[in-house]
Amino acid sequence: MAFTAKTKEFKSKAGNEYTxxxxxNSKQAEIIDNGTGLHGKVLNSNMMPQMLEHVVVVPxxxxxxxxxxxxxxxEVTTEAFNFLRTGQ
Known part of the structure; x- marks a missing residue:
């Protein structure tokens, strides 16, 4: 099976729209490895920029x-991370 990208439209509570x-999977593993600490704790200063660069495509x-x-x-980066992990 070949990878097929999925997208999701998201509207923040502030009314801004994102895609x-x-x-x-290989890129997802890299993002998670780079964005988490020793015990799997999400490091905001590492994970948030990764979500904005690789998952939030619009804007x-x-x-x-x-x-x-x-x-x-x-809100946006958490929702992007949830989408990355679940595809929903």
């Missing part, structure tokens, strides 16, 4: 500092 796209090129609030940054 998520999953990645191949493209977002950084952590593009968000007005931590709340929206956390």
């Amino acid at each position: 998520f796209q999953n990645v191949p 493209n090129g977002l950084t952590m500092d593009d968000f007005d609030t931590w709340e929206e940054l956390e």
